[in-house]
Amino acid sequence: MRGLRWISAAAAALALTAGVAPMAARAAEPDALDVTFCGTSGPLPVKDRAKPCVAIQAGGGLYLVDIGPESAENLQLWRMPLATAKAVFITHLHSDHIGDLGEFNMQSWVAGRPAPLPVVGPEGVDKLVEGMNEAYAPDHVFRNAHHEHDGIALPIAAGLMEAKVVDLPAPGADGVSRAEVWSKDGLVVTAIAVDHSPAKPAFAYRFDYKGRSVVISGDTRKFPPLAEAAKGADVLIHEAQNDGMTRMMSMGLKMQGNPRMASIIGDTVTYHTTPVEAEEIAKAAGVKQLVLTHLTQAGLPMFKPETFTKGMDAVGGPEHRLADDGMTIVLPVGGDAVVFGQK
Numbered sequence: 001m002r003g004l005r006w007i008s009a010a011a012a013a014l015a016l017t018a019g020v021a022p023m024a025a026r027a028a029e030p031d032a033l034d035v036t037f038c039g040t041s042g043p044l045p046v047k048d049r050a051k052p053c054v055a056i057q058a059g060g061g062l063y064l065v066d067i068g069p070e071s072a073e074n075l076q077l078w079r080m081p082l083a084t085a086k087a088v089f090i091t092h093l094h095s096d097h098i099g100d101l102g103e104f105n106m107q108s109w110v111a112g113r114p115a116p117l118p119v120v121g122p123e124g125v126d127k128l129v130e131g132m133n134e135a136y137a138p139d140h141v142f143r144n145a146h147h148e149h150d151g152i153a154l155p156i157a158a159g160l161m162e163a164k165v166v167d168l169p170a171p172g173a174d175g176v177s178r179a180e181v182w183s184k185d186g187l188v189v190t191a192i193a194v195d196h197s198p199a200k201p202a203f204a205y206r207f208d209y210k211g212r213s214v215v216i217s218g219d220t221r222k223f224p225p226l227a228e229a230a231k232g233a234d235v236l237i238h239e240a241q242n243d244g245m246t247r248m249m250s251m252g253l254k255m256q257g258n259p260r261m262a263s264i265i266g267d268t269v270t271y272h273t274t275p276v277e278a279e280e281i282a283k284a285a286g287v288k289q290l291v292l293t294h295l296t297q298a299g300l301p302m303f304k305p306e307t308f309t310k311g312m313d314a315v316g317g318p319e320h321r322l323a324d325d326g327m328t329i330v331l332p333v334g335g336d337a338v339v340f341g342q343k
Contacts, residue, residue, distance in 0.1 A: 031210070031332070031333045031334075032057075032058075032212070032330050032331055032332045032333055033056070033057075033058050033207065033209040033210075033212040033213070033214060033234075033330075033331040033333070034056070034057040034058065034328070034329075034330050034331075035054060035055070035056055035057075035214055035235070035237075035328060035329040035330075035331075036054070036055040036057070036078070036080070036326070036327070036328050036343065037053075037054055037055075037291075037293060037323045037324065037325055037326065037327045037328075038050060038053040038054065038055050038064075038071040038074045038075050038078075038080075038325065039051045039052050039053035039054075039066075039067075039068045039070065039071035039074065039325060040052070040293045040294070040295055040298070040323040040324060040325050040327075041294070041295060041296065041298060041299070042096060042241070042294050042295065042296030043094070043095070043096035043296070044296055044299070045299070046295075046296075046298050046299035047299055048325060049295070049298060049299070049324075049325050050068060050069065050070035050071040050073070050074050050325055051068025051069045051070060051071060051096040051097070051099060051100075052066045052068045052071075052091075052096060052097050052219075052293070052294055053065070053066050053067050053068050053071035053074075053075075053100070054066065054216050054237060054293070055075065055080060056207050056214070057081075057084075058185070058186065058187045058207070058209040059184070059185030059186045059187050059209065060084060060185060061084055061085075061086035061087075061184075061185060061187070062080060062081055062082065062084045062085045062086060063085075063086055063087050063088070063089065063187075063189070063207075064085075064087075064088045064089065064104070065088075065089045065091065065205055065216045065218075066088075066089075066090060066091055066097040066098070066218070067088055067097070067098065067099075067100045067101050067104050068096045068097050068098070068099050068100060069096065069099035069100050070100065071100050071104075072100040072103040072104040072107060073100075074325060074326070075104070075107075076107060078326065078343045082104075082107055082108040082111040082112075082113065083108060083111040083112035083113050083114075084113075085104075085108040085113050085117060086118070086184070087117070087118040087119070087120055087182060087189075088101065088104070088117065088118070088119045088120070089120045089121065089181075089182075089189065089191075089203075089205050090119060090120065090121030090122070090125050090128075090203075091121070091202060091203050091204065091205070091216075091218025091219065092121075092122060092196055092199045092200075092201070092202040092203065092218060092219060093121075093122070093124050093125070093128065093199070094199055094219065097218075097219070098128060101119070101128070101132055101161075102132045102135060102136050105117050105132065105136070105159070105161050106136060106139060106140075106159065109140075109154070109158055109159035110143065110147075110154070113158060114158055115158055116157065116158060116159075116160045116161060116162045117160070117161045117162070118161075118162050118163075118164055119161050119162065119163050119164065120164045120166060120181050120182065120189075120191075121163075121164075121165070121166065121203070122165070122166060122200075122201035122202065122203055123165055123167070123201055124165075125163050125164075125165055126163040126165050128163070129161045129162070129163035130163070132161060133160055133161055136159075140156050140159045141156065143159075144156050164181070166179060166181050166191050166201075166203070168191060168192075168193050168201065168203075171193075171225065174225070174228050175224070175225040175228060176192060176193075176225045176228050176229045177192070177193035177225070178190050178191060178192045178193070178206075178229055179191055186209055186210055187207065187208070187209045188207075188208045188209075189205055189206070189207055189208075190205065190206040190208070190229075191203045191204075191205055192204040192205065192206060192215075192225075192226060192229045193225070194217060194218055194219075194220035194223045194225075194226055195220055195221050195223045195271075196218070196219045196220050196221070196271050197271060198271075199219070199271070202218055202219060202220060203218055204216060204217045204218050204220070204226055204229065205218070206229060206230065206233065209331075209333070210333040210334075211333065211334075212234055212331035212332075212333060213232065213233040213234055213235075213331075214233060214234060214235045214236075214237060214329070214331070215229070215230040215233045215235070215236050215237065215285075215287070216237045217236070217237065217238040217239050217273070217278075218239070219239050219271070219272065219294065220239065220271070220272075220273060221270070221271050221272060221273060222273050222274075222277040222278075222280070222281065223273075223281075224281070224284065226281055226285075227281045227282075227284035227285040228284075228285075230281070230282075230285035230287055231285050231286055232286070233285065233287045233288075234287065234288050234289065234331050234336070234338055235287060235288065235289045235290075235291060235329060235331070235338060236278075236281070236282045236285060236287040236289070236290050236291070236318075237291045237293055237323070238273065238278040238281060238282065238290060238291070238292060238293070239272060239273055239278070239292070239293060239294035240272075240273055240274065240275045240278045240292040240293070240294065240295065240308075241268065241269070241272035241273065241274065241294070241296055241297070242274065242275060242297055242307075242308050243269045243274055245297045245300065245302055245303065245307075245308070246265060246266070246268060246269050246296075246297070247266065247269070248302060249265050249297070249300070250262045250263075250265045250266035253265060268296075272294075275292055275308060275309050275310075275311070275312050275320075276311040276312055276315060278290060278292060278312075278320075279312040279315040279317040279320060280315055280317065282317045282318050282320070283315055283316060283317030283318065287318055288318055288319075288336070288338055289318055289319055289320070289321075289329075289338050290317065290318050290319070290320040290321075291320070291321055291322075291323050291327075291329070292309075292320065292321070292322050292323060293322075293323040295308075295322060295323070298322075305322055308322070309322070321340070324342070326342050326343035327340065327341075327342055327343075328340065328341040328342060328343060329341075
């Protein structure tokens with residue numbers, strides 16, 4: 001009996017890494033727009049936070065917005081259904097938003113994804129995909145040669161990625177530049193131009209599923225057209241950086257004799273959004289909930305949620321909270337509930 005228990009425990013552990021959910025995993029909602037934060041930091045290392053990644057489940061499919069370093073590991077540890085991966089949507093081509101793309105593609109293919117993985121994003125995403133496919137080509141050959149036997153299929157063609165480059169039109173009368181980039185199984189995804197210059201093009205994405213909706217800002221300075229594009233959404237997931245904390249970081253690095261990093265950190269205030277500005281965008285959009293992510297300062301000794309969010313309540317916008325890795329949001333179809341949880 002002891003041996004059987006050991007085998008059962010080992011199988012459960014292997015199921016974690018294979019993206020297979022044992023009976024103890026949280027059951028998916030029967031029909032909902034389901035959000036999981038698989039990475040909530042910025043480019044700096046932060047304990048217990050991966051780089052930017054948001055997972056969306058709807059209509060039986062798994063979709064990602066960005067896939068930063070360490071986030072693919074989170075997806076496996078949480079037993080996310082990797083084999084159901086349908087697409088990855090890239091907001092922009094900074095390294096902290098794309099670093100785990102190759103790993104996620106490989107892991108979802110090994111888990112049983114039956115077709116090439118579409119990767120949707122701005123100009124340059126085609127070069128990213130081409131390079132990743134080439135870099136992982138030997139790995140795919142090795143795995144196919146070793147594991148494709150006795151009815152187990154691991155076709156190399158299914159392990160590839162396919163790029164879809166999005167070229168947004170000029171802004172419309174409402175000032176928004178946007179285009180529908182996905183429509184399948186009841187889910188509609190819209191790419192929206194934001195301003196993260198000099199990193200451009202840069203996109204936000206809106207996910208609409210059977211009357212429920214979530215908007216993910218990507219990286220951007222405060223950009224009023226995003227409020228227009230987010231109108232009617234249930235949840236706005238917006239990046240946020242506290243400029244005061246950033247300047248303190250820069251000053252501290254300079255005092256420690258590191259002018260290079262002091263300059264680089266100091267530069268970031270010009271193309272990110274403060275928590276107060278994010279609240280102003282959420283208020284203008286009229287969304288039900290605002291969730292702040294891309295929390296670069298979260299691992300610093302000076303970081304306290306009440307300090308980071310100071311001034312937000314005075315805006316008078318929607319309820320807000322800070323994202324953690326593993327935070328979930330469920331938007332059941334046929335109602336207006338916004339249900340927060342944790343993996």
